[in-house]
Amino acid sequence: MASTGTRLRRLAGIATVAATAAACTSLTPSVASSDRGGRPARDAVRRRIVDPNAAVPPRAVQESVLVGASSANPLDILVIGGGATGSGVALDAATRGLRVGLVEREDFSSGTSSRSTKLIHGGVRYLEKAVFNLDYGQLKLVFHALEERKQVIDNAPHLCHALPCMTPCFNWFEVVYFWMGLKLYDLVAGARLLHLSRYYSAQESVELFPTLARKGKDRVLKGTVVYYDGQMNDSRLNVGLACTAALAGAAVVNYAEVVSFLKDEVSERIIGARIRDNLSGQEFDTYAKVVVNAAGPFCDSVRKMAKADAPPMICPSSGVHIVLPDYYSPEGMGLIVPKTKDGRVVFMLPWLGRTVAGTTDSNTAITMLPEPHEDEIQFILGAICDYLNVKVRRTDVLSAWSGIRPLAVDPSAKNTESISRDHVVCEDYPGLVTITGGKWTTYRSMAEDAVNSAIRSGKLKPANECITDNLRLVGGEGWDPASFTVLAQQYVRMKRTYGGKVVPGVMDTAAAKHLSRAYGTFAERVAAIAQDEGLGKRLAHGYPFLEAEVAYCARFEYCESAVDFIARRSRLAFLDTDAASRALPRVIEILATEHQWDKSRKKQEEQKAKEFLETFKSLRNAQFHDGKHQ
Numbered sequence: 357m358a359s360t361g362t363r364l365r366r367l368a369g370i371a372t373v374a375a376t377a378a379a380c381t382s383l384t385p386s387v388a389s390s391d392r393g394g395r396p397a398r399d400a401v402r403r404r405i406v407d408p409n410a411a412v413p414p415r416a417v418q419e420s421v422l423v424g425a426s427s428a429n430p431l432d433i434l435v436i437g438g439g440a441t442g443s444g445v446a447l448d449a450a451t452r453g454l455r456v457g458l459v460e461r462e463d464f465s466s467g468t469s470s471r472s473t474k475l476i477h478g479g480v481r482y483l484e485k486a487v488f489n490l491d492y493g494q495l496k497l498v499f500h501a502l503e504e505r506k507q508v509i510d511n512a513p514h515l516c517h518a519l520p521c522m523t524p525c526f527n528w529f530e531v532v533y534f535w536m537g538l539k540l541y542d543l544v545a546g547a548r549l550l551h552l553s554r555y556y557s558a559q560e561s562v563e564l565f566p567t568l569a570r571k572g573k574d575r576v577l578k579g580t581v582v583y584y585d586g587q588m589n590d591s592r593l594n595v596g597l598a599c600t601a602a603l604a605g606a607a608v609v610n611y612a613e614v615v616s617f618l619k620d621e622v623s624e625r626i627i628g629a630r631i632r633d634n635l636s637g638q639e640f641d642t643y644a645k646v647v648v649n650a651a652g653p654f655c656d657s658v659r660k661m662a663k664a665d666a667p668p669m670i671c672p673s674s675g676v677h678i679v680l681p682d683y684y685s686p687e688g689m690g691l692i693v694p695k696t697k698d699g700r701v702v703f704m705l706p707w708l709g710r711t712v713a714g715t716t717d718s719n720t721a722i723t724m725l726p727e728p729h730e731d732e733i734q735f736i737l738g739a740i741c742d743y744l745n746v747k748v749r750r751t752d753v754l755s756a757w758s759g760i761r762p763l764a765v766d767p768s769a770k771n772t773e774s775i776s777r778d779h780v781v782c783e784d785y786p787g788l789v790t791i792t793g794g795k796w797t798t799y800r801s802m803a804e805d806a807v808n809s810a811i812r813s814g815k816l817k818p819a820n821e822c823i824t825d826n827l828r829l830v831g832g833e834g835w836d837p838a839s840f841t842v843l844a845q846q847y848v849r850m851k852r853t854y855g856g857k858v859v860p861g862v863m864d865t866a867a868a869k870h871l872s873r874a875y876g877t878f879a880e881r882v883a884a885i886a887q888d889e890g891l892g893k894r895l896a897h898g899y900p901f902l903e904a905e906v907a908y909c910a911r912f913e914y915c916e917s918a919v920d921f922i923a924r925r926s927r928l929a930f931l932d933t934d935a936a937s938r939a940l941p942r943v944i945e946i947l948a949t950e951h952q953w954d955k956s957r958k959k960q961e962e963q964k965a966k967e968f969l970e971t972f973k974s975l976r977n978a979q980f981h982d983g984k985h986q
């Protein structure tokens with residue numbers, strides 16, 4: 357525990373930064389509010405995105421655009437990586453009127469971007485550093501994160517929302533410290549504030565969060581401070597970015613991997629790439645004036661394709677999350693402990709009807725399928741157990757996953773000791789712009805910086821400036837939190853009985869709410885498939901995902917494999933590995949009809965999905981048979 361002198365210095369720091377913040381918030385213009393001269397372009401793109409009959413071009417058509425790009429007629433930009441960063445780059449560049457291609461070697465969001473904590477951070481932790489070190493640079497990071505937080509939520513309102521997070525305090529100093537700090541966060545947020553933070557007494561706190569323990573081993577809860585950050589459905593947001601980019605004209609192709617670069621024989625500048633289609637196994641060349649490397653944790657392996665001795669810029673660290681039943685946390689309130697006994701952050705957040713708890717921070721090797729270690733799962737269980745009055749059990753874990761943070765060091769920076777959580781853009785090989793680091797929350801401004809850099813590198817001629825600061829993603833325009841009521845009232849979900857008869861069933865509130873949140877204004881299309889094509893049955897007991905979603909995602913969201921659906925279009929694998937494996941046969945059956953798979957492909961899909969689920973620790977997770985918890 358800090359000494360009285362340290363405590364007073366901390367409080368004095370908060371007061372100083374509060375004064376600076378008050379001055380700065382009035383000076384910092386909101387980027388979102390400024391129109392950067394892109395209104396006609398934005399209106400044209402918006403019309404394409406909101407068109408109720410809009411459909412992304414089929415994958416084969418997208419690939420033919422890449423095959424058709426030649427050295428005489430190259431794309432402007434080829435993006436490597438279909439995570440949040442790469443998809444954001446493709447959207448930014450396409451909406452500036454540039455010719456864009458994007459290749460992702462697996463599925464959109466199959467890397468780190470589907471494995472995050474799902475928080476849209478306003479940078480509260482940078483604020484603490486700004487206070488302690490009186491560091492204006494850190495304060496600028498907070499302004500930046502707050503601005504981006506607001507834009508992410510505004511641009512995809514169906515997939516993002518404000519989430520109250522409770523911080524427990526066990527002495528009065530903590531109450532004052534967190535209250536002042538979070539009030540400062542409100543002040544710094546200014547117009548970008550989601551909701552005001554506030555103090556709750558111990559009694560009020562346990563009413564709001566019934567599983568919060570009032571008494572620990574040597575301590576008693578004095579109260580809590582609740583503040584707001586954003587929460588998202590990360591992989592659906594990522595797929596939404598890729599599909600919006602496709603509607604804006606980008607040729608985005610999943611299961612397409614860059615295997616080598618094409619260089620100009622004289623200047624040695626990169627002028628394109630050799631691509632392998634990982635579904636057909638065929639290879640082809642594509643040409644672009646600039647290549648943007650947005651391969652996340654893999655960006656060094658891409659840089660090494662350009663220059664074998666490229667110095668590494670990624671310092672990978674893995675983070676594990678576990679998913680627990682809904683009763684661990686109330687709906688609509690998270691719990692965040694900024695510092696546990698051993699100095700780590702732990703949290704429990706309600707997410708899609710279950711509770712996500714985490715996280716860890718350990719050194720790791722870079723792999724496409726990182727696995728949580730059993731001791732990491734046990735660490736999280738042990739850490740949350742100190743704050744709860746519910747018995748915390750390994751058998752309650754429904755799913756567990758690991759993700760790799762692409763923490764980046766700028767290879768051209770003089771001071772290599774700083775491993776920054778902010779992003780790095782560099783062109784350390786002619787024609788190859790690398791963008792990495794940063795956070796999900798700041799993907800949009802990272803993309804803007806990368807495209808600006810690509811424009812300079814390739815002397816490109818965009819039609820307009822960046823317009824993504826105020827551009828709704830597919831399904832977001834016209835969406836409203838009450839949109840689900842239309843589905844509940846106007847649609848039935850034709851469902852097949854166990855006897856095989858197709859009968860009308862109600863579109864119950866849970867299914868309507870889920871469809872509306874997951875697909876925005878396009879939820880009606882999914883509901884229509886459920887109603888008209890007899891695909892209204894739920895895929896797994898206890899979860900609102902419908903069969904119709906599989907068909908919809910195959911037709912309109914580039915869902916090419918069973919894992920794409922269980923992991924990234926729906927989130928079943930992340931929520932509950934047992935439910936995901938129970939849904940698997942039906943998911944494969946519907947995808948087989950959509951993509952005309954033969955028997956052997958179906959078997960292959962089943963095998964791959966089982967292997968994938970193993971990396972979510974499925975064997976040790978909770979299993980339900982005939983409704984009984986085993």
Ligand SMILES: Cc1cc2nc3c(=O)[nH]c(=O)nc-3n(C[C@H](O)[C@H](O)[C@H](O)COP(=O)(O)OP(=O)(O)OC[C@H]3O[C@@H](n4cnc5c(N)ncnc54)[C@H](O)[C@@H]3O)c2cc1C
Binds near residue numbers: 470614
């Ligand atoms: C545990 C954890 C928790 C986090 N929580 C949060 C949070 O709550 N909020 C937040 O804002 N941020 C969070 N982050 C950070 C955030 O998730 C990442 O910064 C972000 O997802 C990185 O996206 P990316 O597109 O750069 O990388 P990725 O999502 O990894 O995408 C890179 C893609 O490149 C592809 N690729 C690689 N090589 C090739 C090739 N040769 N050809 C074609 N494609 C290729 C890969 O398949 C991959 O899909 C968290 C990160 C972790 C690990």
